[in-house]
Amino acid sequence: MKIVLLGSGNVATHLAKALNSEGQDLVQVYSQNLDNAAALAHLVGANAVNDLNNIEQNADLYIISVKDDAIGTVAAFLKNVTGLVVHTSGTTDINVLASQVKKAGVFYPLQTFSKSKDVSFENIPLCIEASDEDQLAFLKGLATKISHQVYELDGEKRKVLHLAAVFACNFPNHLYALANKILNQNGLDFEIIRPLIAETADKVMDNLPENVQTGPAVRADESTIKKHLSMLNDMPELQNIYQTLSNSIKLMPK
Amino acid sequence: MKIVLLGSGNVATHLAKALNSEGQDLVQVYSQNLDNAAALAHLVGANAVNDLNNIEQNADLYIISVKDDAIGTVAAFLKNVTGLVVHTSGTTDINVLASQVKKAGVFYPLQTFSKSKDVSFENIPLCIEASDEDQLAFLKGLATKISHQVYELDGEKRKVLHLAAVFACNFPNHLYALANKILNQNGLDFEIIRPLIAETADKVMDNLPENVQTGPAVRADESTIKKHLSMLNDMPELQNIYQTLSNSIKLMPK
Numbered sequence: 001m002k003i004v005l006l007g008s009g010n011v012a013t014h015l016a017k018a019l020n021s022e023g024q025d026l027v028q029v030y031s032q033n034l035d036n037a038a039a040l041a042h043l044v045g046a047n048a049v050n051d052l053n054n055i056e057q058n059a060d061l062y063i064i065s066v067k068d069d070a071i072g073t074v075a076a077f078l079k080n081v082t083g084l085v086v087h088t089s090g091t092t093d094i095n096v097l098a099s100q101v102k103k104a105g106v107f108y109p110l111q112t113f114s115k116s117k118d119v120s121f122e123n124i125p126l127c128i129e130a131s132d133e134d135q136l137a138f139l140k141g142l143a144t145k146i147s148h149q150v151y152e153l154d155g156e157k158r159k160v161l162h163l164a165a166v167f168a169c170n171f172p173n174h175l176y177a178l179a180n181k182i183l184n185q186n187g188l189d190f191e192i193i194r195p196l197i198a199e200t201a202d203k204v205m206d207n208l209p210e211n212v213q214t215g216p217a218v219r220a221d222e223s224t225i226k227k228h229l230s231m232l233n234d235m236p237e238l239q240n241i242y243q244t245l246s247n248s249i250k251l252m253p254k
Numbered sequence: 255m256k257i258v259l260l261g262s263g264n265v266a267t268h269l270a271k272a273l274n275s276e277g278q279d280l281v282q283v284y285s286q287n288l289d290n291a292a293a294l295a296h297l298v299g300a301n302a303v304n305d306l307n308n309i310e311q312n313a314d315l316y317i318i319s320v321k322d323d324a325i326g327t328v329a330a331f332l333k334n335v336t337g338l339v340v341h342t343s344g345t346t347d348i349n350v351l352a353s354q355v356k357k358a359g360v361f362y363p364l365q366t367f368s369k370s371k372d373v374s375f376e377n378i379p380l381c382i383e384a385s386d387e388d389q390l391a392f393l394k395g396l397a398t399k400i401s402h403q404v405y406e407l408d409g410e411k412r413k414v415l416h417l418a419a420v421f422a423c424n425f426p427n428h429l430y431a432l433a434n435k436i437l438n439q440n441g442l443d444f445e446i447i448r449p450l451i452a453e454t455a456d457k458v459m460d461n462l463p464e465n466v467q468t469g470p471a472v473r474a475d476e477s478t479i480k481k482h483l484s485m486l487n488d489m490p491e492l493q494n495i496y497q498t499l500s501n502s503i504k505l506m507p508k
Contacts, residue, residue: 069477091478110450112468117457123449151446160440161447163482167492168433168447169454170469171499172426177463177506179422186414192405193415193422194459195377196364200423201455203371205448209431214366215424223323224345228417237502238421244498245425248491252431 001142002083004028004056005046006074007065008036010113011088013043015065018121018146020044028056052077059083061142063107068092075100084135090127090162093155098131105130105139108158109147112169125149127158178238210252217249255396256337258282258310259300260328261319262290264367265342267297269319272375272400274298282310284328306331313337315396317361322346329354338389344381344416347409352385359384359393362412363401366423379403381412432492464506471503 003024005016008031020026026046031037037048049055055062055077062081064074065088078085078101085097086105097104106129111119126147130136136152143150153161176197180190203212216224225246232239257278259270262285274280280300285291291302303309309316309331316335318328319342329351332339339351340359351358360383365373380401384390390406397404407415430451434444457466470478479500486493 068475091481110446112450112454112457112466114457114461114466114468117460117466119453125446125449149446149449157440157442159481159485160436161442163485164433164436164442164447165450166469166482166496167429167436169450170467170471170503171429171495172451173454173458173463173467173469174471174499174503174506175421175425175429176458177467178502179418180463182414182418182421186411188411188415188418190458190462192364192379192403193418195379195403196366196419196423197426197455197458199373200366200427201451203366203368204427204430204444204451206371207368208444209427209434212366212368212371213424213427213431214368215420215427217424217428221322227345227413228420231413231417237505241425241498241502242420244495245428248432248495249424249428251491252428 001025001061002027002056002059003061003063004030004059004083005040005063005065006030006055007063007088008033008040009065009067010115011109012063012065013040013115014111014113014119014121015063015088015107015109016040016044016046019142022145024142024145027059030055055081057081061086063088064097072096072100084130084138086130086139090165091159094129094131103131103135105135106155106158107139107143108162110161110165112173121146122148125151127151127153127161129154129158175241178241182235182238213249213252215249217246218252218254220250255279255315256281256310256313257315257317258284258313258337259294259317259319260284260309261317261342262287262294263319263321264369265363266317266319267294267369268365268367268373268375269317269342269361269363270294270298270300273396276399278396278399281313284309309335311335315340317342318351326350326354338384338392340384340393344419345413348383348385357385357389359389360409360412361393361397362416364415364419366427375400376402379405381405381407381415383408383412429495432495436489436492467503467506469503471500472506472508474504 026044029041034050041048060083062085084103085101086107108127110125126143128139280298283295288304295302316339338357339355340361362381364379380397382393
């Protein structure tokens with residue numbers, strides 16, 4: 001099976017490495033920026049290209065892993081290929097591809113990727129979708145080679161999952177950053193709070209989060225909440241976040 | 255060294271187990287509820303008591319691990335003891351003890367405890383404070399026996415740390431719960447999102463969170479933000495949280 005990868009960002013990079021180490025044949029890596037294409041292509045033994053007119057036309061699979069609003073533009077160059085064309089976006093409808101190419105699909109890894117940190121792909125949930133059953137079976141075969149967790153999800157569910165991921169990943173990370181801001185302003189180092197962050201995440205590996213909520217808000221400890229809010233008097237934005245999330249915790253059914 | 259533990263909640267339980275497995279002599283466990291006192295006392299080979307008038311008077315250390323607003327009340331029964339009296343609260347001033355007892359201190363473990371989940375105490379930051387240098391040295395000696403991370407922090411810094419912990423632990427856990435709510439309403443299981451939560455926390459073990467922020471807000475991807483907000487139309491409270499946190503992410507210096 002010959003695979004063409006269109007994109008060289010975080011998702012493209014981690015996916016390329018995972019496919020390559022599973023012995024898949026990546027023949028070409030495209031990026032607008034030839035240096036980026038070359039760097040990734042070199043890692044996985046592919047050719048680099050920065051012109052969409054030069055995309056290999058006879059591959060079995062085309063993986064478009066570019067910014068959401070560029071997916072349609074890239075797909076327009078794949079109208080004549082007979083291979084399956086997938087994107088890796090959580091929010092983009094399959095029709096952005098299906099309206100342009102012969103065989104369309106989605107191959108969405110639910111994870112937060114940084115170029116600097118390796119992740120074990122086998123533990124990453126892969127959400128797949130395809131325009132027909134044959135293509136779905138084909139994608140599933142590939143997905144199960146690189147991940148233990150493969151989910152067939154339609155576009156609506158995938159979008160819900162992407163939204164949930166913002167709450168479970170992007171927002172918690174921002175709260176870690178706000179905690180660090182509070183610590184730094186008082187001469188304390190982020191290191192002191194790392195074990196707490198690790199344990200908080202670890203706790204929900206075997207429990208549901210609503211069953212292990214701790215802190216002043218869930219205890220309705222108004223005296224502590226009041227003290228905390230007054231400590232944030234010179235950071236009105238953090239005060240607002242504290243109030244908003246504490247109120248939301250109080251509203252959760254117990 | 256003889257230790258009396260006043261309290262039988264999550265912190266008291268985990269602390270008692272850690273001290274006991276380090277060979278410390280817990281002589282008495284107090285709780286208003288005798289069954290609770292007996293259950294914990296049994297675990298660590300201590301006597302159970304539910305009357306503050308019957309507290310052993312000749313111990314070397316008294317650890318008060320009760321609700322914040324009950325600390326002063328409990329301490330009032332320890333006015334005549336010569337041993338050191340500490341509390342385990344992040345937010346309570348040392349003076350709540352120092353105004354009543356001869357020797358006062360604080361022994362605050364920065365962690366989120368559930369009775370059902372064991373934690374390795376050695377990786378838990380212990381924040382200590384005492385009313386004089388001798389007592390501080392005594393507390394430090396004990397603290398370093400059960401934890402690799404011992405911090406001498408005054409009350410102001412401890413309160414800052416407790417506030418930061420709400421942002422780094424209680425609020426992220428609530429966001430996990432909201433993610434689960436979104437998933438459940440759409441027939442998806444929390445299991446699918448657990449690897450993402452684990453990786454998000456793991457990422458900040460070696461990085462600062464502000465350097466690894468991902469998601470639509472940090473990319474200023476207004477089209478995705480708009481779609482997400484409209485998906486939350488029937489959950490105005492989650493919509494408000496989404497908007498508030500996304501705005502805050504956009505305000506972070508890059």
